[in-house]
Amino acid sequence: MLLLRVVFPSMFQHRPLRTSPLQGLIRQYPRIQPTMTDSLKRKKHWSPVLPSPVIREHLAIQERALSYTSATGSYCSWSTEVNLGPPASSTKNIPAEDRHIRQYYEALQYTLYETGYPETVDRTANPRTEYTSRDPAIVILSSPVECMCFLLEGGRQCPGDMILVMSTTWLSKAPSDDRCGHSDSHTLYVHKGITSDRAGNTFIDCFDPPRRVTYFMDFFTNACTSRQRCDGEEVERHLECPMSSSVQLSAIVDDKLLTRILAGQAGVPYPKTLAFPYKSSLTYDTALSGITVFPLSTTAGVVNIISAAITKFLKSEEIEVYAKMVVKPSGPMWFGSQNVSVHSKGNHESIIGAAVEILPFLSEGDAILVETFCEPVQRVRPMKISSVKNKATRPPSQLSFRLRANVCRNPDDEAVMTSITCGVGNACQPINGDNTVVQSLEETLKTWGISDSRERQSVYDDIKHKSEATLNAIMKFEENLPSCMKGTVGAQTDLIGIDYVLTRDSGMLSAVLVEVNSHDCTINNQIFEFVNPASSGEAVRLLVRTMLTRSLRYIMRGKIVLVIGAGGVSKHFVWEAANEYGIQVYLIDTDVNHFAARLVKEFIRMDISDHTHDGKHASAIVDLIQGRQLTIDGCVTFWEDCVPLTAMICEKLSLTGAGVQGAINAKTKSLTQKVLSGRNADIPHWPRTHLYASKTSRIESHMDIENAVNIIGFPAVMKLEYGSSAVAVELVENVDQCHDHLDKVQRDLQTESDLPGIGLGHGNAMLLMEYVDGTEHDVDIIIYRRKLVAAFVSDNGPTNLPNFTETSAAMPTYLSPGKRNQLVVAAYQCCTEIGLENGTFNVEMKMTPAGPKLLEINGRMGGFYLRDWIKTCYKVDILLCSFAIACDVRPIGTTQDPTTHILGLMLTPGHHAQALTPEKLAFLRTLDTNGVIRFNQLEESPEPEDYDVPFCNIAVLASDRDHAKTRLIDIGKLIGIDSQTVPMSYWFEDFCSDS
Numbered sequence: 004m005l006l007l008r009v010v011f012p013s014m015f016q017h018r019p020l021r022t023s024p025l026q027g028l029i030r031q032y033p034r035i036q037p038t039m040t041d042s043l044k045r046k047k048h049w050s051p052v053l054p055s056p057v058i059r060e061h062l063a064i065q066e067r068a069l070s071y072t073s074a075t076g077s078y079c080s081w082s083t084e085v086n087l088g089p090p091a092s093s094t095k096n097i098p099a100e101d102r103h104i105r106q107y108y109e110a111l112q113y114t115l116y117e118t119g120y121p122e123t124v125d126r127t128a129n130p131r132t133e134y135t136s137r138d139p140a141i142v143i144l145s146s147p148v149e150c151m152c153f154l155l156e157g158g159r160q161c162p163g164d165m166i167l168v169m170s171t172t173w174l175s176k177a178p179s180d181d182r183c184g185h186s187d188s189h190t191l192y193v194h195k196g197i198t199s200d201r202a203g204n205t206f207i208d209c210f211d212p213p214r215r216v217t218y219f220m221d222f223f224t225n226a227c228t229s230r231q232r233c234d235g236e237e238v239e240r241h242l243e244c245p246m247s248s249s250v251q252l253s254a255i256v257d258d259k260l261l262t263r264i265l266a267g268q269a270g271v272p273y274p275k276t277l278a279f280p281y282k283s284s285l286t287y288d289t290a291l292s293g294i295t296v297f298p299l300s301t302t303a304g305v306v307n308i309i310s311a312a313i314t315k316f317l318k319s320e321e322i323e324v325y326a327k328m329v330v331k332p333s334g335p336m337w338f339g340s341q342n343v344s345v346h347s348k349g350n351h352e353s354i355i356g357a358a359v360e361i362l363p364f365l366s367e368g369d370a371i372l373v374e375t376f377c378e379p380v381q382r383v384r385p386m387k388i389s390s391v392k393n394k395a396t397r398p399p400s401q402l403s404f405r406l407r408a409n410v411c412r413n414p415d416d417e418a419v420m421t422s423i424t425c426g427v428g429n430a431c432q433p434i435n436g437d438n439t440v441v442q443s444l445e446e447t448l449k450t451w452g453i454s455d456s457r458e459r460q461s462v463y464d465d466i467k468h469k470s471e472a473t474l475n476a477i478m479k480f481e482e483n484l485p486s487c488m489k490g491t492v493g494a495q496t497d498l499i500g501i502d503y504v505l506t507r508d509s510g511m512l513s514a515v516l517v518e519v520n521s522h523d524c525t526i527n528n529q530i531f532e533f534v535n536p537a538s539s540g541e542a543v544r545l546l547v548r549t550m551l552t553r554s555l556r557y558i559m560r561g562k563i564v565l566v567i568g569a570g571g572v573s574k575h576f577v578w579e580a581a582n583e584y585g586i587q588v589y590l591i592d593t594d595v596n597h598f599a600a601r602l603v604k605e606f607i608r609m610d611i612s613d614h615t616h617d618g619k620h621a622s623a624i625v626d627l628i629q630g631r632q633l634t635i636d637g638c639v640t641f642w643e644d645c646v647p648l649t650a651m652i653c654e655k656l657s658l659t660g661a662g663v664q665g666a667i668n669a670k671t672k673s674l675t676q677k678v679l680s681g682r683n684a685d686i687p688h689w690p691r692t693h694l695y696a697s698k699t700s701r702i703e704s705h706m707d708i709e710n711a712v713n714i715i716g717f718p719a720v721m722k723l724e725y726g727s728s729a730v731a732v733e734l735v736e737n738v739d740q741c742h743d744h745l746d747k748v749q750r751d752l753q754t755e756s757d758l759p760g761i762g763l764g765h766g767n768a769m770l771l772m773e774y775v776d777g778t779e780h781d782v783d784i785i786i787y788r789r790k791l792v793a794a795f796v797s798d799n800g801p802t803n804l805p806n807f808t809e810t811s812a813a814m815p816t817y818l819s820p821g822k823r824n825q826l827v828v829a830a831y832q833c834c835t836e837i838g839l840e841n842g843t844f845n846v847e848m849k850m851t852p853a854g855p856k857l858l859e860i861n862g863r864m865g866g867f868y869l870r871d872w873i874k875t876c877y878k879v880d881i882l883l884c885s886f887a888i889a890c891d892v893r894p895i896g897t898t899q900d901p902t903t904h905i906l907g908l909m910l911t912p913g914h915h916a917q918a919l920t921p922e923k924l925a926f927l928r929t930l931d932t933n934g935v936i937r938f939n940q941l942e943e944s945p946e947p948e949d950y951d952v953p954f955c956n957i958a959v960l961a962s963d964r965d966h967a968k969t970r971l972i973d974i975g976k977l978i979g980i981d982s983q984t985v986p987m988s989y990w991f992e993d994f995c996s997d998s
Contacts, residue, residue, distance in 0.1 A: 081112045085125040089172040090194035090209050098172060100234065103146075107169045111147040111197070115205065118533050120155075123197060123205040130211035131163075137892045139164045139554035140214040141547075142193050144171070144235045145222035152529040153220075156540035156547050158199025160897040164554075165547070166196035166214075171223065171234045175213065179243045188243035188492060191216040217554035219246040220522065226253055226335035227523045239490060245553040247497035248522035249490030256477065256496055259333035260287060260296070260370050262519035265480055267291045269472035272508075273516045274329070274374035277316040279309060279358070282367040293321065302362050309362070310355045313373055317351055327376035330357040334369035335521070340433030345376055377504045377515045379403040383452025402427055404447055405434040406503040406514060408470040409528055411545045412496070414552035414878045418474035419902075420467045422528050422542040441531045458512065462505065466514045470501050473519065493557070498546050500524025544899065548878065551895050555887060560585035562890050565628070565635050567591050567649045568611070568642030569599040571760055573866060573941040577641055578602035580882050589633065591624060612755045614644055614764040621651035628656065637889030639842075641882075643727040644755075644764045646670055646862040659891040661862055665838025669862035670762075672724055673699045673770045678837045679857065692832045695848075695857045702769040708741045711771040718774040720807070723748070725762035727861065730950045734774065734805035745769060751949055758950065775858070777851035778993055780816060782830035783865040783873060785884050785894055789840045792884075792896045794827040795873050800990045803914065808951055811908050811990040814872050815901040817964065822850055829855035843885045845869065868907060868939040868956045875937070875960065876901045906967035907937070907958030908975070908990060913951035918978040927957060927978065935959075936974060964994060 087104050088096050097104055112122055134140070141157060141164055143150045150167060157165020168174060173195040179188045192213035199205050219242060222228070223235030236250050248256065255261060260280060263273045264287060273293070280287070281299045289296050297312050299305055317328070331343040342361055346353045358371050365371070382402065404427040413419045425447040426439025444466075448459045477496055486492050500520040506513055528542035540547075564581075569592040578599050581588050588603040593612045600606035607627065611620045628635060638658050640649040646666045653660025661669075668674050676699045682692035700711035701724060712719075721744050722732040731752060733744045748767060751757065755764040779799040785792040796818070800811030816823050830846035837860065845865035847858040864870065864885045874880050877898050884894035910918055917923070924945070931938035937958040945954040957974065961967035968991050975981040 081116065081122040082125075085123070085207060086127040087169070087207075089170070090127075098170075100232075101170045101172065104169050107146045111151075111167075111205070114147060114151055114533075115203075120203040120205070123207060125207045127195070127207055127209045130209040132211055134210060134214045136215045137558060137890070138214065139217045139551060139558065139893070140193055141165050141218040141220075141550045141554060142168050142174070142191070142196065142216045143220045143222070144168045144174070144238065145220075145227075149222050149227070149523050149526055149529075150220075152525055152532060152540065152543045153547065154197070154199050154205070155203055156543050157550075158203060158205075159201050159540060160544075160547050161551055162200045163198045163208075164551075166193055166198055166208075168193060168196045170195075171238055174216075174238055176238070176242075187241050189241045191219060191238070191242055191244055216244050217557050218550045219244055220248070220550075221246070221250075222523060224250050224253070226250070226257065226521070229336065239494075242491045243493060245493040245495075245550075245557050246491060247495065247550075249494035251488055251490035252481065252494055252496050253521040254335045254368060255285070255481075255488075256499055256519055256521040257333075257335040257337075258283075258285070258368070258370070259331075259372060259518045260294070261285060262473070262477065263516070264288055264291060264294060265476040266469075266473045266516050266519070267293070269469075269476040271469045271473050271516050272513065274377055275322050275325070276375075277312060277373040278333070278370050279312070279372075280333075280368075280370040281365045283370070284368065299365075302365060305362070306359055309358055309371070313355050313358060314351055316373060317348060317354065322348070322375050325375040326378075328354050329372075329374050329376050330354060330361070331372050331374070332361050332365070332369060333372050333518075334366060336366065337369070338520070339437055340435045343433040345433075377506050377517075380451065380505050380507055380512060382450070401429065403434060404428070404451075404505070405439070405517075406444065406466060406505060407524070407527060408466050408501045408503065409498065409524060409542050410470045410474040410501065411498050411543075412474065412478065412549055413545055414549050414880075415874070416478065418471040418478065419545055420470040421545050422531075423463065423466055424527050424531050426527070441527045441534070443531070443535075453512070462512050462514070465512070466503060469503075469514055469516065473501060473516065474499055477519070493553075496522075497549055498522045498524065498543075548895070548897065548899060551897070552878075552880075555883060555892070555895055556584055558892055559883065559887055559890065561587070562636040562886070562892075563587045563589065563604075563634060564886055564889055565589045565591065565624075565638040565652070566603075567624075567638065567640040567652065568645035569594065569597045570642040571941075572598075572943045573939070574599070574641055576870065577882060580880070581886070584883060584886070586886055589635070611645070611648060612764050614648065615766065617648040617651060620648055621655060624652055625655045637886065637891070639885055639889035641864055641866075641885070642760065643670075643861060643863060643866075644725075644760065644762055650862075653889075659841050659889060661842045661844075662838045662840040665834075665840060666862050668837040669834075669839060669844075669860045670725055670765065672722070672726075672772075672859050673701045675833075675837055675860055676772075676857070679833060682836045689828055689832060690854070692836045695829045695833055695855055697775055697856055697858070698773040700771045702741075702745065702771055705742055705745060708738065708745065708771075712738055712741065715771045715773050720772045720774050721745075721769060722772065723752070723762055724768040724770050725765035727761050728866075728952060729802075729807045729809060730758060730761040730952060731769075732807040734807070735771075741771065758948075758952075775849045775851060775856045777849040777856065778818075779847070779849050779858070780818070780826055781812075781865060781869065782826050782846040782848060783843065783869055783881060784827070784830050784834060784846060785843050785881065785888075786831070786834060786839065787841055787888050787894055789835055791827075791831045792894055793879060793898045794830060795877060795879075795881075795898070796823050796826055797869070797872065798994055800993050803911075803951070806951065808911060809867075809909050809953065811906070811994075812868075812956075813907075813964065813967075813991075813994045814876050814905045817994050818850065826850060826855050829857070833857050833860060841888050843881045843888070867941060867953070868937070868958065871937060871939055872905050872907075872958070876903055876905055878902065903960045904962065904964050904967045905937070905958050905960055906964065906971050906991065906994070907956045908971060908980075908987070909953040910945075910955050910957065910980070911951045911953050912945050912947040915980050916945075916947065918980050919945035919954060923978050927955075930974070968994070 143153050154167050175192045176189040179190045193216055194213045195209045197205055198208050221235040221239055223232050225233045239249055260278045275293045277295045279297050279299050287296050328346050328348050344357045361371050404425050407424050408420050409422045410418050410420050423444045424441050425444055428434040428439045453459055502517045503514040504517055506515055525542055532539045564586055566588050589605045590603045591607045591609050593610050595608040638653050647670050650660045650663045650666035654663050668678050676696050679696035680693050698715055700714045702711055718736050721735050731748050735741050752763055752767050781797045782794055784794040796816040797812055797814040798816050826848055834844050843864040845861040849856045864881055870882050887894045927938050930936045939956045942954045959967050959970040972987045975987040981987045
């Protein structure tokens with residue numbers, strides 16, 4: 004360990020201390036070196052105007068930046084004997100292009116040291132060999148300054164998969180296998196990088212073989228480093244992998260004129276603007292009021308044009324009420340308030356002069372903006388000066404503050420604001436994140452004397468609405484751009500920062516958009532989170548989830564999956580989603596006329612309806628696959644009856660599956676409970692598994708009833724041994740009811756054709772099960788290699804006794820966190836203890852006063868509305884996870900807090916015939932199209948049958964459960980299903996807070 008002085012070159016300072024466009028122009032125009040002022044005065048032919056105080060100030064800043072070689076701070080000790088050289092090199096020599104990499108590493112250690120994390124461990128002597136092309140690899144090409152928040156949050160969500168790369172020599176490119184249909188696309192590989200684990204431990208790792216990059220974020224560009232380095236721009240070229248903010252897209256987002264136009268189209272206010280874009284490749288839609296554009300094709304001989312346009316603008320009626328004007332440049336290389344100046348509106352000469360002074364420094368695509376100055380809200384509370392002899396007050400000092408909102412694209416391509424920070428500074432000068440101490444919106448508004456919490460919440464809501472509207476507008480604009488303007492096929496804007504000033508409009512506080520910033524906008528959030536550790540990761544948590552989701556989609560694109568069983572109309576979304584994700588499906592089913600046959604890559608007809616011969620079916624399918632030499636990446640089913648058959652096929656083909664014994668145990672309900680009842684060994688970390696089991700007894704004939712009753716007692720539940728969808732489930736309270744129900748089932752439900760899809764292909768044996776009192780819940784759980792990946796708990800309302808048909812449901816659960824966790828652990832224990840190893844499973848449980856009790860396990864992904872709800876509420880697609888696990892691809896392992904409350908009601912022909920007429924169904928579908936409800940159709944037709952099976956589910960989304968109840972009851976009244984006899988509120992009475 005060596006004792007070091009912390010040394011940082013200028014690149015470790017935030018943007019004003021980095022090399023700016025002005026420094027680049029110093030190299031381009033050496034005559035304006037700040038040390039050559041006298042020479043500049045002599046060469047009057049260079050420009051019609053001399054450098055203004057603003058330009059001289061910025062040149063002086065750049066001169067100081069060049070000589071800035073150390074940071075004030077502590078002496079720290081950490082090892083410098085680490086391997087930072089290229090991964091292929093046998094020595095630790097650092098190439099000339101990486102002359103700053105040692106300082107990068109020391110900056111990382113400095114941050115880790117002072118924020119309480121261990122120093123980085125060098126593991127390059129033992130390369131990591133466990134990673135394959137099935138694993139995500141999210142690469143951030145950057146110095147640590149901009150991306151510590153990504154590295155640490157990535158470690159929490161996906162340990163080892165978020166990789167900081169500090170040199171382009173740690174990466175390589177190779178022509179792709181053309182999976183995306185672009186012949187010139189390239190695959191990016193990472194050979195070396197810095198990774199993090201859940202605890203914040205960091206490591207220098209080499210990867211052998213190199214890992215395929217599944218998401219890329221590039222900070223080694225001219226714009227991000229102020230022309231210090233641009234080697235990342237070549238890395239970006241022709242990549243096939245997903246990435247955020249390519250060089251081309253960053254230039255679009257950093258175009259202040261364009262983003263104002265887009266924000267204006269979304270209804271977001273901005274300053275009245277006069278713009279002079281220089282050689283822009285974009286066409287600006289100036290139909291909006293408040294923006295005037297004068298395109299410039301040259302910077303020579305245009306002073307008179309600029310002067311006349313500004314004079315006319317200053318005299319226009321639309322800016323009469325404004326007292327001040329702002330002059331600023333626009334473009335990817337202009338940031339940190341560089342060359343921003345404020346002027347009295349009456350001083351035309353000053354405003355024109357400031358605009359003209361920017362002119363020589365413009366690059367193609369840049370612009371000069373002249374805009375109205377939005378007066379910031381004034382502080383309400385005066386400052387007090389007190390002493391023993393004198394007490395007085397003075398007017399509030401001339402302070403103002405800037406608001407910065409960070410907005411991310413979520414996995415469903417929706418804009419979500421993730422954080423707001425503020426910086427307070429002198430109102431007489433431009434305010435940015437580099438001349439202010441970052442603080443929260445709440446504390447800033449309180450300091451400004453805004454004491455009403457409702458008014459503060461209104462400000463937050465206003466900023467959130469405007470920020471999300473702005474990013475949505477940018478995303479919509481990008482959708483219509485050709486790939487050449489996006490930079491690569493996988494590039495899109497996933498993150499922006501938006502600066503606002505808070506003003507008063509008609510007495511109300513209102514945020515006015517000043518500018519939009521590209522993906523290098525997280526530094527101040529990062530600082531805020533280090534100062535406030537409780538908020539760690541908030542700003543980028545959602546973005547990391549988006550990175551993971553896009554990575555998973557990229558990994559899965561082109562995979563070939565064998566699906567067993569087409570299912571019913573409720574599975575329509577499976578085939579649509581598979582096509583959307585680029586997954587090629589080979590479907591095996593009995594019905595050659597099934598609608599899914601035309602929606603998959605290939606349909607293979609085979610009679611698999613008699614599941615008592617699943618062993619033979621599995622062998623025949625495997626012979627067919629091998630005989631046709633089909634390459635299959637995975638095999639999965641979404642149809643309950645096909646769970647054991649699918650597990651057998653996976654075992655024979657050595658594919659990742661649920662496990663044969665686990666699938667058989669799950670399909671046979673009495674066997675599920677029997678296996679769990681025997682799991683009574685001590686577990687040091689969880690309850691004994693047998694505590695979740697319920698008493699059951701199998702019934703194949705009337706002769707079995709007496710013995711079953713003696714074991715179970717009454718009341719009891721009688722159900723099909725292999726059943727699903729609650730068909731033929733009955734509450735029985737005496738022996739006669741048992742015999743009657745058995746007679747009915749044996750008469751009506753004998754073979755699969757009597758009621759397809761409810762398990763009759765396995766037989767119509769029944770069982771008697773003890774009745775368990777409590778609230779009913781679904782736990783949809785993701786298990787990969789027998790490890791718990793994620794779980795989602797929903798609540799079920801009171802069932803239609805005595806038949807137990809589902810009526811209502813809610814997500815997220817209203818149980819307390821403690822009881823929710825009990826259910827998740829119980830569901831995981833039950834699945835793994837009966838032998839389920841890989842897959843997404845639906846576990847039906849009851850929460851009793853004594854804890855969780857298992858009802859049954861469905862050895863496949865939850866049906867009905869559950870995929871739709873989980874995707875909406877938690878932004879996790881359990882369908883994609885099911886496909887991924889089948890292909891032995893690790894699914895997304897993190898869940899976020901729920902984003903909404905969903906409340907739904909099942910409509911059955913027997914109970915809601917008046918709501919299932921063609922007219923009412925058309926009305927419901929219209930409400931679904933307009934986003935008023937969620938409509939999930941579960942059966943092909945609403946025709947009544949002997950067993951009342953749900954036809955559809957209607958649901959509403961709201962910010963809280965009470966609003967959801969009110970809205971759904973209103974919908975029920977419209978379609979005529981609310982009555983005094985059974986009011987709709989009855990079905991929701993279980994959905995109350997449980998503390």
